[in-house]
Amino acid sequence: MNIHEYQAKQLLAQYGVAVPPGDVCSTPDQARAVAEKLFAEGNKLVVVKSQIHAGGRGKGTFKSGFQGGVKLCKNAEDVFEKAKAMLGQTLVTKQTGPEGRVVGKLLVTAGQDIKKEFYLAVLLDRATSRPLIMASTEGGMDIEEVAEKHPEKIIKEQIDPAVGIMPYQARKIASALGLKGDAFNSGVKLLMGVYKTWWECDASMVEINPLCIIVGADGKETLSAVDAKIGLDDNALYRHKNIQEMRDLAEEAPLEIEASKFNLNYIKLDGSIACLVNGAGLAMATMDIIQHFGAMPANFLDVGGGASKEQVTAAFKIILQDPNVKGILVNIFGGIMDCNVIATGIVAAVKETHLNLPLVVRLEGNNVIAGKKTLAESGLTLITGDTMADAAQKVVKAVGK
Amino acid sequence: MAILVKPNTKVLVQGITGSFGARHAQLSIDYGTAVVAGVTPGKGGQFFEHGGKKVPIFDTVAEAVKQTGATASAVFVPPAFCADAILEGADAGLDLVVAITEGIPVNDMVKVKRAMEGKRTRLIGPNCPGIVTPGEGKDSHGGCRIGIAPGYIHKKGNIGVVSRSGTLTYEAVWQLTSRGVGQSTCVGIGGDPVNGTSHLDVIKLFNDDPETTGIIMIGEIGGSAEEEAAEWIAKNCKKPVAGFIAGTTAPPGRRMGHAGAIVSGGKGTAEAKIAAFKAAGIGVAVTPSDMADTLLKMM
Numbered sequence: 278m279n280i281h282e283y284q285a286k287q288l289l290a291q292y293g294v295a296v297p298p299g300d301v302c303s304t305p306d307q308a309r310a311v312a313e314k315l316f317a318e319g320n321k322l323v324v325v326k327s328q329i330h331a332g333g334r335g336k337g338t339f340k341s342g343f344q345g346g347v348k349l350c351k352n353a354e355d356v357f358e359k360a361k362a363m364l365g366q367t368l369v370t371k372q373t374g375p376e377g378r379v380v381g382k383l384l385v386t387a388g389q390d391i392k393k394e395f396y397l398a399v400l401l402d403r404a405t406s407r408p409l410i411m412a413s414t415e416g417g418m419d420i421e422e423v424a425e426k427h428p429e430k431i432i433k434e435q436i437d438p439a440v441g442i443m444p445y446q447a448r449k450i451a452s453a454l455g456l457k458g459d460a461f462n463s464g465v466k467l468l469m470g471v472y473k474t475w476w477e478c479d480a481s482m483v484e485i486n487p488l489c490i491i492v493g494a495d496g497k498e499t500l501s502a503v504d505a506k507i508g509l510d511d512n513a514l515y516r517h518k519n520i521q522e523m524r525d526l527a528e529e530a531p532l533e534i535e536a537s538k539f540n541l542n543y544i545k546l547d548g549s550i551a552c553l554v555n556g557a558g559l560a561m562a563t564m565d566i567i568q569h570f571g572a573m574p575a576n577f578l579d580v581g582g583g584a585s586k587e588q589v590t591a592a593f594k595i596i597l598q599d600p601n602v603k604g605i606l607v608n609i610f611g612g613i614m615d616c617n618v619i620a621t622g623i624v625a626a627v628k629e630t631h632l633n634l635p636l637v638v639r640l641e642g643n644n645v646i647a648g649k650k651t652l653a654e655s656g657l658t659l660i661t662g663d664t665m666a667d668a669a670q671k672v673v674k675a676v677g678k
Numbered sequence: 679m680a681i682l683v684k685p686n687t688k689v690l691v692q693g694i695t696g697s698f699g700a701r702h703a704q705l706s707i708d709y710g711t712a713v714v715a716g717v718t719p720g721k722g723g724q725f726f727e728h729g730g731k732k733v734p735i736f737d738t739v740a741e742a743v744k745q746t747g748a749t750a751s752a753v754f755v756p757p758a759f760c761a762d763a764i765l766e767g768a769d770a771g772l773d774l775v776v777a778i779t780e781g782i783p784v785n786d787m788v789k790v791k792r793a794m795e796g797k798r799t800r801l802i803g804p805n806c807p808g809i810v811t812p813g814e815g816k817d818s819h820g821g822c823r824i825g826i827a828p829g830y831i832h833k834k835g836n837i838g839v840v841s842r843s844g845t846l847t848y849e850a851v852w853q854l855t856s857r858g859v860g861q862s863t864c865v866g867i868g869g870d871p872v873n874g875t876s877h878l879d880v881i882k883l884f885n886d887d888p889e890t891t892g893i894i895m896i897g898e899i900g901g902s903a904e905e906e907a908a909e910w911i912a913k914n915c916k917k918p919v920a921g922f923i924a925g926t927t928a929p930p931g932r933r934m935g936h937a938g939a940i941v942s943g944g945k946g947t948a949e950a951k952i953a954a955f956k957a958a959g960i961g962v963a964v965t966p967s968d969m970a971d972t973l974l975k976m977m
Binding site for chain 1: 705757758782783784786787788789791792826827828831841842843844845846847848849852869871872896898899900901902903906922924925926927928929932934935936938939943944948964965966967968
């Protein structure tokens with residue numbers, strides 16, 4: 278699960294990580310009130326940031342024509358105007374796709390005096406199965422680009438999960454980033470807090486980009502998480518009630534939400550051939566074989582190991598809501614599950630949805646003969662395939678590609 | 679010989695009284711596997727009865743091992759309690775713990791993996807179909823089945839299969855069996871980002887197993903375990919290896935069902951894995967329908 282920047286900063290702040298002062302707003306009036314408070318506290322600039330689950334906001338464009346999802350303002354009236362231009366509008370960035378995302382909330386935050394920018398992330402290193410802290414002096418930049426062009430500029434520190442982060446490890450990173458004096462001490466505290474956030478919230482990733490040295494009114498240098506992104510491990514959400522409440526359904530595809538209600542794992546794609554498969558690996562492989570034979574898959578759909586008749590019907594209904602779908606491929610390897618139960622489910626679903634698109638079914642496994650008989654005797658005009666390749670070729674041919 | 683488990687391996691089932699664990703314990707007993715004990719805390723002293731067999735239930739794995747001599751375990755306990763169950767198996771000195779459970783928090787597995795360092799117990803999974811070493815009987819009856827794979831699709835023979843995906847393993851096994859080619863052992867290592875045994879660990883075992891003459895390795899997007907295995911195979915493997923990588927069409931940044939199946943930051947793509955396979959001399963099946971044929975052509 279992903280959360281918004283303002284929510285990520287709330288979590289980080291709970292673990293002692295310094296973030297710029299500010300608040301989340303959902304009306305222009307609220308934005309003005311927050312801005313007035315920030316200006317009254319002595320801030321010279323206020324930043325208005327669109328809250329969507331996608332990067333590239335600053336360089337994005339609203340469908341209204343308004344440029345930029347992040348704006349720097351010098352007075353509260355300006356904040357009000359910018360908030361009015363952004364709220365309720367659809368922002369398109371390089372990560373949202375052409376459909377964009379509707380901005381429902383804004384983070385109104387102090388524009389601090391930034392002296393230097395860094396990159397910081399905590400993630401799981403899959404090769405070692407241990408947590409890894411990554412930092413770089415190249416803040417604000419795309420870390421993948423830095424990794425490719427200047428791998429020497431990436432600092433890596435592995436954490437032993439039996440011990441957790443030790444202060445010396447934070448000091449090593451702070452030193453490698455070239456932090457000195459107040460900034461060094463502030464950096465160590467921040468690093469400890471960012472790691473703690475990652476571990477205790479069961480995050481899959483915490484990314485602070487940029488992490489900034491800011492200069493206070495007193496001239497003191499401290500570290501601040503000026504932007505923050507947190508992804509969370511879905512498997513661990515059950516033990517974080519507070520984080521579950523941060524889920525924003527507006528950021529998720531409606532069909533994917535609908536599918537999750539039936540314990541179906543559905544991801545919408547752009548192709549024309551829908552697939553319904555049991556097992557994640559087989560579902561991916563089914564998408565691949567559709568492409569191999571010249572068409573593109575419309576979705577990933579794993580009905581799981583013990584699919585019921587109800588789930589199969591729900592799956593058909595979800596698939597058919599995608600207007601791009603021109604044909605359907607069902608690929609079931611019923612190892613333990615009874616192929617006849619699946620066949621009965623398919624027949625019921627086809628009848629209930631009045632399906633009039635080409636349907637190719639490949640069944641294999643337990644009680645497959647009875648399953649094939651059920652399909653044959655159903656009176657439906659469906660096509661059967663013997664192997665995955667046979668079925669994929671037939672569905673691609675049927676949609677006329 | 680097979681690897682990891684033999685037809686006579688004594689197996690205990692952790693979570694044997696839950697509906698999922700019970701069903702698959704029954705299927706393993708039907709397959710002829712030596713299921714000698716069940717563990718459900720608080721139900722020690724009761725029996726799990728199926729097909730005329732009475733399997734004793736114990737409160738702890740340690741007690742089950744002591745009383746029955748079980749050396750391997752199938753873990754079916756719910757995700758929130760699974761890390762504890764795996765480590766209980768390791769503490770009891772089992773040779774093998776096979777965690778079937780899907781949905782264990784990643785950080786729990788990070789802790790489990792760290793805690794098992796230096797221990798004699800091997801963990802397979804989690805989020806996996808388990809292991810099958812086919813038996814001599816009809817439809818491979820009499821083999822060792824730990825987990826949820828359909829036993830009858832197997833056939834005793836000489837091909838080793840290792841995969842991150844359950845149903846793709848069955849697909850490969852069925853392709854082999856349909857062509858009259860049997861398997862030494864089939865291992866599902868699981869679809870999670872942190873797992874106990876890697877592709878490479880299993881490939882090494884197959885390489886050392888005199889009964890295994892060829893290997894099918896099935897991977898998918900995410901991580902770099904397939905690349906690591908390919909690198910080792912290029913230098914050390916004495917046996918033909920064919921492979922398939924699922925997820926060429928998967929969009930980056932999306933988790934494709936398995937928690938570990940995700941292309942993130944441009945890493946873990948199907949293209950990179952297929953390229954690594956080719957560079958290592960591994961036969962790449964162009965479609966998942968060609969896994970068995972690709973290997974058989976190399977042999």
